[in-house]
Amino acid sequence: MNLRMVGCTHRASGVDLRQQLAFGSEQTSDALARWRERFPTAEFALLSTCNRVELYAAGAGPVEAPETDELVDALLSYHGVPTKRVEGQLLSLHQREAVAHLYRVAASLDSMVVGEPQILAQVKQAYQRSVDSGAAGPALHDLFQSALRAARRVYNETGLHKHRVSIPSVAIADFASRVFERFDDKHVLVIGAGEMAEETIRYLQDAGATRIHVVNRSPERALELAAAWKGVAVPWERLWDELAAADLVIGATGAAEPIVKAQRFERVVAPLRQQRPLFILDLAVPRNFEPEVGEQLGVYLYSLDDLALACERNRDARAAELPAAEQIIVAETDAFMxxxxxxxxxxxxxxxxxxxxxxxxxxxxxxxxxxxxxxxxxxxxxxxxxxxxxxxxxxxxxxxxxxxxxxxxxxxxxxxxxxxxxxxx
Structure with missing residues (x-):
């Protein structure tokens, strides 16, 4: 088998280049078809995420896969990116190095946040698109199936994925779950519509939340975020009504000072809630909620500082699991080769x-x-x-x-x- 990989990752290339080389689902199918026509004896798979764009090519014999410069040309020419634009930013791997790299990617050892779970699904999707496009053959079948097996071993035999390290994942899985056993029946209010708000919604939906309301000073951005996650955009003027109705609140605006003051919360919101539990995650800097809000009966208020400390503990625990995970990758790579x-x-x-x-x-x-x-x-x-x-x-x-x-x-x-x-x- 002759295996090569060329591409760019968050470790060596900037976001601008990764965006230039990114492929949507339809583009991926089209590109795979083009490359198969150009190199009929080779097999291809393309992994394109926000952090990486990687083209894998394999052939059954020593000369049946394209050379590295041919793969680079195929990858760049699809988007019309000049070679000078990528100097020093492209990664090129051959044979064992390419195998080990894909294993580490699938197991989330090469991710920006080590241990994040999304990448395995993205690798599966890349493999399935290659199969559906007729670009995968025996060599890539063996490679990707073994990569998925290596990732499962890392997941099952180490504690790497048990320790969440992103703020939103810790907020929902480690903090909100202490108060609520389930989320599918909870009224969720998200204040703000930036990246932190969107990532937190993603974890909330993974946990089962369906009733998500978004409040933002910019109604257009609130509508956009709510539509993307099948939520409901609510006018900013209804913020206090929403606070009275909510079970779980995410504060993630860029306001220069707290938007929820303790005195008004006590006067307007508390009487309507009648001590019904309210879980508040204040992910904003500066804070969106005055700390005294957390002193109200039935209110559980956690700030970014509380979450950051938990994330740091989780990072230390996760780091202790890395040697065992790397040993699995080496063993699986040895066996495959x-x-x-x-x-x-x-x-x-x-x-x-x-x-x-x-x-x-x-x-x-x-x-x-x-x-x-x-x-x-x-x-x-x-x-x-x-x-x-x-x-x-x-x-x-x-x-x-x-x-x-x-x-x-x-x-x-x-x-x-x-x-x-x-x-x-």
Whole structure:
């Protein structure tokens, strides 16, 4: 197998370049079709997310996949990006390095937030699009299925994914879950419509929330965010009514001072709630809620400082799991490469067996014709002897091939065996 990967990631390229090279779903299908037409003997898969754009190409033989410069040209030319634009920002990997990289990506070891769960679904989606487009073949089937297996091992055998480190994920999974056992019946109010608000909504919906109201000073942005997540945009003037009705509130505006003052909350909101539990996540800097709001009966108020401390503890716990995760990646990569190298030896092994089996059968027939009076037990004993002899003769070259396959493709040994035993290609 010949495997190559070229692309850009958050580690080496800026967001502007990643956006220039990004592919939507329809673009991905179109690009895969174009590349298959340009390189008909190769297989392709394209992984495009906000943090990376990676093109994988594989071929069954050493020359059936495009060279690195050809892949770079294919990737850049689709969007008309000049080569000078990407100097020093493209990643190029070959064979084992490409395998290990995909495994680390799928297991979320190469993510901006290590251990985040979204990337595995994105890798699955990239693989499925390659399959649906007819761009995946045996080599990429083996590669991506083994990558998913490696990711599952990391998930199941380490605690890497148990420790959330992003503010919104900790807010919902580690804090809000202490107050509410379920979210599908809760009235959620999101104050603000920026990135933090949107990411928190994503985690809320993953937890089951469906009744999401968005309040923002810009009604257009509130409508846009609410529509994207099937929520309801509410006019800013209804903020205090929404606070009275809500079960869970997210504060994520860029206001220069608190927008919810304790005195007004006590006077306007508290009487209507009648001590019904209200969980407030104040994710804004400066704060959207005065700290004294949290002193009201039934109110659970957590600030960004509270969440940041929990995130830091989780980062330390997650870091302790990284060595075990990396060991799994190395073991899975070793196993994949050894299996790939062994597959190369298959035709030669078959040829060796055939070259010994054919004369064995011929000589047994000749012997049995000369000894027609042999009983069945004796004939069986002679056949068994011949089989054992063939296996013993095959053992040294097969053992050598197996050992050589652990280090890399044993092309030199294979060529020597072909010449020595006059095996056909």
């Amino acid at each position: 050894a299996a790939a190298h062994r597959r190369i030896t298959g035709p030669v092994i078959s040829g060796l067996r055939r070259n010994l089996e054919e004369p064995k059968v011929a000589e047994l027939e000749r012997l049995f014709k000369k000894l027609p009076d042999l009983d069945e037990r004796s004939r069986a004993e002679i056949v068994q002897f011949a089989d054992r002899l063939v296996n013993k003769l095959l053992h040294p070259p097969l053992e050598s091939l197996r050992d050589a396959s652990q280090e890399g493709p044993p092309h030199g040994l294979l060529d020597a065996l072909r010449r020595l035993f006059r095996l056909e290609e």
